Amino acid sequence: MTILINTPNGNIGRALAEHLLDAGEQVVVISRDAAKAAPLAARGARVVEGSVDDPKVLARAFEGVDAAFWLTPPTYTPDFAAWATKVASEAAKAAEAAGTKRIVVLSSVGAHHTGNGPVSIVGEVEKVFRAALPNVLALRPAYFMENFLRDLDTIRAQGAFYGSTPAGRPMPMVATKDIAKVAAEELRATWTGHRYRGVHGPADVTMSQAAGFLTEALGRDVKYVEVPLSAAREGMAGAGMPGFLVDLFAEMYDGLLSGRMDPAEPRDASTTTPTRFSDFAREVLAPALG
Numbered sequence: 001m002t003i004l005i006n007t008p009n010g011n012i013g014r015a016l017a018e019h020l021l022d023a024g025e026q027v028v029v030i031s032r033d034a035a036k037a038a039p040l041a042a043r044g045a046r047v048v049e050g051s052v053d054d055p056k057v058l059a060r061a062f063e064g065v066d067a068a069f070w071l072t073p074p075t076y077t078p079d080f081a082a083w084a085t086k087v088a089s090e091a092a093k094a095a096e097a098a099g100t101k102r103i104v105v106l107s108s109v110g111a112h113h114t115g116n117g118p119v120s121i122v123g124e125v126e127k128v129f130r131a132a133l134p135n136v137l138a139l140r141p142a143y144f145m146e147n148f149l150r151d152l153d154t155i156r157a158q159g160a161f162y163g164s165t166p167a168g169r170p171m172p173m174v175a176t177k178d179i180a181k182v183a184a185e186e187l188r189a190t191w192t193g194h195r196y197r198g199v200h201g202p203a204d205v206t207m208s209q210a211a212g213f214l215t216e217a218l219g220r221d222v223k224y225v226e227v228p229l230s231a232a233r234e235g236m237a238g239a240g241m242p243g244f245l246v247d248l249f250a251e252m253y254d255g256l257l258s259g260r261m262d263p264a265e266p267r268d269a270s271t272t273t274p275t276r277f278s279d280f281a282r283e284v285l286a287p288a289l290g
Contacts, residue, residue, distance in 0.1 A: 001025050001026065001066045001067065001188065002025070002026040002027075002028060002064050002065050002066050002067075003020055003025050003026070003027055003028070003065065003066065003067050003068065003069070003187050003188075004027075004028045004029070004030070004061055004062060004065045004067070004068040004069065004100075005017055005020075005027065005028070005029050005030075005068075005069045006029075006030045006052050006061075006068070006069065006070055006071060006073075006091070007030075007052075007071040007073055008029035008030070008031055008037050008040055008045075009031060009036045009037065010071070011146060011176040011177075011180075012071060012106065012176050012179050012180050012183070013029075013069070013071060013180075014040075015176065015177050015180035015181075016069060016180040016183050016184055016187075017029060017040050017045060019180060019181060019184035020184055020187070020188075021040070021043045021044065021045065023184070023188065025188065026044075026046075027040065027044070027045040027046070028045065028046045028047075028048065028061055028065060029045050029046070029047055029048070030048050030050065030052055030057060030058075030061050031047055031048075031049060032049070032050065032051055033049070034047050034049040048060050048061040052073060052087055052091070053083065053086075053087045053090070055090045055093075055094070058090055058091055058093075058094040059094050059097070059098075061094070062091075062094040062095055062097070062098035062100055063098055064098070065095070065098055065100045066100065066101055066102070067100065067101060067102040067103070067104070067187045067188075068091075068095060068100055068102075068103050068104070069103075069104045069106070069183055069187060070088070070091060070103060070104070070105045070106065070125075070129070071106040072084045072087075072088070072106070072121070072122050072125050074118070076118075076245055076248070078244045080118070080121060080248075081121045081124065084121050084122070084124070084125055085121075085124050085125060085128050088125040088128040088129060089128050089132070091129075092128060092129050092131075092132035092133055093132070095132075095133060096132060096133060100133075101135060102135045102136075102137070102187070102191070103129050103133055103135065103136045103137070104136075104137045104139060104183055104186050104187055105122075105125060105126055105129050105136060105137065105138050105139065106122070106139050106141070106179070106183070107122045107123060107125070107126050107138045107139060107140045107141075108122055108123075108140055108141060109140050109141065109142050109143075109172065109198065109200075109261060109262070109263040109264070110123075110252075110255055110260055110261035110262070110263075111123030111126060111138070111140055111264075112264045113255065113260040113261075115251060115254075115255060115260060116251065116252050116255040116260050116261055117247075117248040117249055117250070117251035117252030117253075117255065118248055118249070118252060119252055119255065119261065120251075126138045130194050134192070134193070134194075135191070135192050135193060135194075136194050136195070137186055137191070137194075137195045137196070137197060138195070138196050138197070139179065139182065139183060139186070139197055139199055140196060140197065140198050140199065140263065140264070140265060141174050141179045141198075141199035141200075142171065142172030142173055142174045142198070142199065142200045142201055142263065143171055143172065143173045143174070144173075144174065144175075144176055145173050145174065145175045145176075145201070145275070145277060145280045145284070146175070146176050146284075148161070148210070148214075148281075148285055149284075149285065149288055152285070152288060152289050155214070155218070155222055155289065156289060159220060159221050159222055159223065160222065160223045160224070160225050161211070161214075161222070161224055161225070162224075162225045162226075162227050162232075162235070163207060163224070163225075163226065163227065163232070163253075164226065164227055164228065164229045164231075164232045164253045164256070164257060165207055165226070165253075165256050165257070166207075166226060166257070167206060167207050167208045167224055167226045168206050168207075168208055169206060169207075170204035170205065170206050171204055171205065171206070171256075172198075172200035172201050172204050172205075172263060172267070173201045173204075173205050173210075173277055174199050174200060174201035174273055174275070175201070175273070175275035175280050175284075177275065178199065178201070178273035178274065178275050179199050179273075181273070182197070182199050182273065196264070196265055197265065197270060197271065198263050198264070198265030198266075198267075198270075198271035199271060199273055200263060200265075200267050200271045200272060200273065201272070201273055201275065201276075201277070202272055202273065202274055202275065202276050203276070204267075205277050207224040207226070208224055209277075210224065210277060210281075211223050211224040213277050213278045213281045214281050214285065216278070216281075216282075217278065217281035217282040217285060217286045218281070218285070218286050218289055219286075229250060229253055229254060229257065232250065232253055233246055233250050236249060236250070
């Protein structure tokens with residue numbers, strides 16, 4: 001089977017490519033810089049150099065492809081919503097022309113609602129593929145455990161991390177390596193129709209519980225500080241984030257507060273993945289903290 005990955009250099013795309021190559025599948029990747037995908041090329045992957053928003057690149061990449069994994073690149077610009085759906089439409093056209101049988105689209109919890117910032121944009125990408133193609137699976141993962149890597153500076157300096165999510169609200173959290181494993185499973189399977197699958201990690205975790213796991217894994221006291229959404233906006237702006245992006249992410253954080261970001265898919269055997277936050281903190285965050 002020949003499987004296309006449009007983002008082979010990120011956490012999910014690279015792990016997915018490795019899974020598929022390990023399984024003996026033929027892999028095609030799109031990379032703006034072919035050198036970044038050289039390790040995959042050395043293992044036999046076909047590298048198509050160019051941008052995913054170039055229809056000619058997409059046409060070359062989809063040639064002979066049986067199934068494809070599509071992750072919307074986070075190229076945040078003021079026209080991100082229009083760009084993301086336009087590129088998805090071009091990819092769907094290329095897939096249809098090539099006779100590609102199945103598409104797995106990386107989406108997110110909360111994609112079934114409007115008003116969730118970048119999450120709602122990937123929800124629109126889901127719709128583009130479903131409107132154009134008969135066999136589409138939307139993977140809707142939860143909050144990435146890797147997001148805590150962004151908190152290491154304040155943990156190191158202050159022994160704290162900050163957010164607007166209520167400290168005691170349980171929420172699903174998932175490691176990206178588990179998302180890649182689920183994607184590989186679905187890409188290699190035979191299925192039809194329009195489907196959805198949540199990817200929720202092994203258990204819901206509160207931010208207070210996460211602080212406890214971090215304290216244990218890092219060997220130092222770590223606390224979670226809940227801040228109002230207005231303070232989160234000020235923090236993003238103070239860090240140099242442009243106004244349109246502050247608005248986009250503030251909308252997503254408001255979705256977390258209001259429940260719009262709650263998963264549409266229930267926790268069951270198909271949505272539960274194995275990596276525990278406590279293990280992730282010990283194996284990934286502690287070494288990264290140094």
